[in-house]
Amino acid sequence: MSDEPPQPGWEPRDPTVTGPPRKASSRPAKRKKRTGWRRLLPTWRMVLGGFLLAALLLVGGFFAGYHLVDIPAANAAATAQSNVFLYEDGTPLAQKGDVNRENVRLSQVPETVQHAVLAAEDRDFYSQPGVDPDAMLRAAWNTLTGKGTQGGSTITQQFVKNYYLGQERTLVRKVKEFFISIKLDREKTKDDIFQGYLNTSFYGRNAYGIQAAARAYYGRDAQDLTTAQGAYLATLLNAPSAYDVGGRPENRAKAIGRWNYVLDAMVKEKWLSPSARAATTFPDPEEVTATTGLSGQRGYIVQAVENYLTDRHVIDKKTLAQGGYRITTTLEQDKQESLAQAVDQQVTQRLDDGNETDRYVRVGGVSIDPATSKVVAMYGGVDYTRQFVNNATRRDYQVGSTFKPFVFAAAVHHSSLTQGGKRITPNTRYDGTNKRQVQGWTGSPYSPGNEDDVDYGSITVRTATDKSVNAVYAQLAVDVGPAKVEQTAIDLGLPADTPDLNPSPSIALGPATASVLDMAQAYATLANHGKHRPYALVAKIEKDGRELPLPATKSEQVIDREAADTTTAVLRGVVEGGTGTAAQAAGRPAAGKTGTAEDDKAAWFAGYTPDLATVITVMGQDPKTGAQKPLYGALGLERMNGGGAPAEIWGQYTRAALEGSTVRDFDLVLAKGVEKELEEPDPSASGSGDPEDPDGGDADGGDPDSTREGRGRDGGDEYDGYRGPGGAPGTSGAQGPPGTPATGGGAAPNPGPPPVADGFVDVGPGGQAGPAEPAGPADPVMPLGPPGGPPVR
Incomplete structure (x- = not known):
């Protein structure tokens, strides 16, 4: 046998088999078939193929998008037209648009201000491309995982959005923004893009661009901004309305926090x-704004008109900001000028x-035509470019005793009864004892001071209205039912969400x-015999000859005419011989009511003639901090009150x-029986007809016209309206129990008649006092805690 090794591919010869040996098979063994769940798994070939296909599609899509998406022309918002505002007769009133933008070169913006903006918005702007995929993915991941909605846009992307695309949030817009940003980053320098961003960004106060913002917030050019000021403007870019502290004290802490963040980032970036x-x-x-054409009253009116349109969904803010609209207001130029002149002179x-x-x-x-509910005049402040907040529409000052007519109107409308079960009329007699505890209230004891x-x-409701007696009206509110009083005020025109409008005895004070506009609307309803129609500030809005529909309104009888007219009859006494005699300067039959907020922070006069309802408020506010301030000593007077400057403005204007x-x-x-009552002298206005008031109705023994809501020239006047739990204005602490000696600074208190158990003495049509009735059930009311409500702001 040969020692030669066997050749590959040959098998050893079988000696029992004749012929040449067989060659081994060259075919591989058959692969086992995958069974069970393994059949569902992709093979490595499939995974590799899918990855390569996805990469190919991604690269192809990128190049396709890059070549298909061009840099467009500037969008409409970047080249918006002005909006034109007209008086009711078509006379030009104001013009507003993107004219409040003045482009500046980047070299005109201090380097520290540029750094502040970069620190706030995009610190890597100069070293990174126009898009930042990492930031975009991070923002998307944080949003999906519930860590908050975050932006992943670079300054380049924000400029593209501002100047070329718009603010809508859609996938198509984001894709376009992505490719345009890449192209723009290749075609323009970083300085050009940054300059465009600074000139197109919105800073609030109608200021577009860094130059307009510098003038709106600091009254200077952008080139004169300090580092601190630049950091504050950079803060505003994130959310202007949330960080503007002008007239908005609630924004201050948040704004300072964001401002500190910007400065700390600047330190970190060296x-x-x-x-x-x-x-x-x-x-x-x-408190300035550089808005062209919005000085004086024009800015306040434009602001109110814009809010009127957007709040009623006539048009959205973005569309309105694009401009091109002619807006005819309901304002009458002669009345508008008369109101401004009256405020100026008084x-x-x-x-x-x-x-x-x-x-x-x-x-x-605010002045309203009662028959049409059209706002015919509005005074918002001394100058929109100096005081940014509209004093006619703000809702942060107490209305004081101007609320009391709503209580009496509710009493007549609901045919309410006293605690003794007698119908309430103008001559119904109540106990006006100072700090007398309200009867029939199921909540915490309440003893308001006069x-x-x-x-x-013992005085009638007529006298209590003329002299604004708090003790009487708190009891009257309980007799009517605080919830009914609240609803009546809402029906007359106060918004249901008016701050501190709560159903408790203090509601009457x-x-x-409410805002001045809210109160004017409610008083216009009284002047219109109880018929309410929502106020109108815009008569027509059109663009390119096409008129936009305004919300339809209709007149509704919200309280009985008898209730409204009886209230008017009582309020005429306030003007003829009560606390509002200064309003007689109008030279016409008039009805009205004075009021004062706690600590003399605001004084009101709300009144009307058959043809015009007007409300005037003088309020105190620190121009630096925005905090409410008492007006003791203002205008050379010891105290500010509704019967002084507000009534004087009202009289001259009307x-x-x-x-x-x-x-x-x-x-x-x-109302039935009231006419006869009113034909006779008020039984508690003089000694006659009032056997229980030997001092002839002058409970403090002095001049009945020298009370808190008089003209306020001689001092000795005091708070008329709501005060927080406490005694004299500005004090705190619980009211003393019934019978606690008065400690105010007025004349010595007159003890008056003995206390009446249920708080009133009924007076018949002839004005004679009747016997006290036993206490009866009060309207059911829900206890709401301390009747004073939340702390006064």
């Missing part, structure tokens, strides 16, 4: 030294630069913080506004 950072203090913005010209309190004085006013802590004794028109008297339909 754009600001730690020592310079430590020396930087928060730069409070000024308040502005009397301000003394040397009197610190005079710096706090603010005035708001003006100057005066004890009025006016802790609610006389001028209605000059040349027919003098009309009220056409009143009174």
Whole structure:
């Protein structure tokens, strides 16, 4: 046998088999078939193929998108037209648009201000491409995992959105933004893009661009901004309305926090030294705006009209901002000018630069035609470019005793009864003892104080209205039912969400913080015999000859005419011989009510003739901090009150506004039996007819016209309206129990008649006092805790 090794591919010869040996098979063994769940798994070939296909599609899609998406022309928002505002007769009133943008070169913006913007928005702008995929993925992941909606846009992407695309949030827009940003980053320099971003960004206060923002917040050019000011403007880019502290004290803490974040980022990026950072203090913005054509009253009116349109969904803010609209308001130019002139002569010209309190004085006013509910005049402040907040529409000052007519109107409308079961009329007699505890209230005991802590004794509702007696009206609110009083106020025109409008005895004293516009609407309903129609501020809005539909409104009888007219009859007494006699300057039959907020922070006069309903408020606010301030000593007076400057403005304005028109008297339909009562002298206005008031109704023994809501010239006047739990204005602590001696600074209290168990003495049509009735059940009311409601703001 040969020792030669066997050749590959040959098998050993079988000696029993004849012929040549067989060659081994060259075919591989058959692969086992995958069974069970393994059949569902992709093979490595499939995975590799899918990855390569996805990569190919991604690369192909990128190149396709890059070549298909071009850099477009500037969008409409970047080249918006102006909106034109007109008086009711078509006379031009104001013009507003993107004219409040003044482009500046990047070299005109201080380097520290540029760094502040970069620190706030995109610190890697100069070193990174136009898009940041990592930031976009991180933002998407944080949003999906519930860590909050976050932006992943670079400054380049934000500029593309501002200038080329718009603010809508869609996938198509994001894709376009992505490719345009890449192209723009290749075709323009970083400085050009950054300059465009600074000039197109919105900073609030209608300021587009860094130059307009510098003027709106600091009254200077962008090139003169300090590091601190630039950091604050950079803060605004994130959310202007949330960080603007001008007139919005609630934004201050949040704004300072964001401002500190920007400065700390500048230190981290070595754009600001730690020592310079430590020396930087928060730069409070000024109450100015550089909006062209919006000085004086125009800015307040434009702001109110824009809110009117957007709040009623006539048009959205973005569309309105694009411009091109002609908006005809309901305002009448002669009345508008008369109102501004009255404020100027009765308040502005009397301000003394040397009197610190005079710096706090603010005035708001609104005038409405009762028959149509059209706003015919509005006064928002001394100048929109100096005081940004509209005093006619703000809702943060107590209305005080101007709320009391709503209580009486509710009593007549609901035919309410006293605790003794007698129907309430103007001559119904109540116990006006100072700090007398309200009867029939199931909540916490409540004992409101009167003006100057005066004890009025037994007086009629008429006298209590004329002299604004808190003790009487708190009891009256309980007799009617605080919930019914609240609803009546809402029906007359106060918004249901009015702050501090709560159903408790104190509701009668006016802790609610309705706006001047809200109160004017409610008083216009009284003047219109109880028929309410929502106020109108816009008569027509059109663009390119096409008129946009305005919300349809209709008149509704919200309280009985007898209730509204009887209230009017009682309020005429306030003007004829009560606390509002200064309103007689109107020279026409008028009805009205004075009111004062706690600590003299606001004084009101709300009144109307048959043709015009107007509300005037003088309020105190610190121009630097926005905090409410007492007006003791303002205009050279010891105290500010509704019967002083507000009533004087009202009288002068009403006389001028209605000059040349027919003098009309009220056409009143009174509640049953009231006409006879009102034909006779008020039994508690003098000694006659009041056997229980030997002092002839002058409970404090002095001049009945020198009370808190008089003209306020001689001092001795005191708070008329709601005060928090406590005694004199500005004090705190619980009211003393019934019978606690008065400690106010007024005249010595008159003990008056003995206390009546149920708080009133009924008076018949002849004005004679009747016997006290046993206490009866009160309207069911829900206890709401302390009747004083939330702390006064």
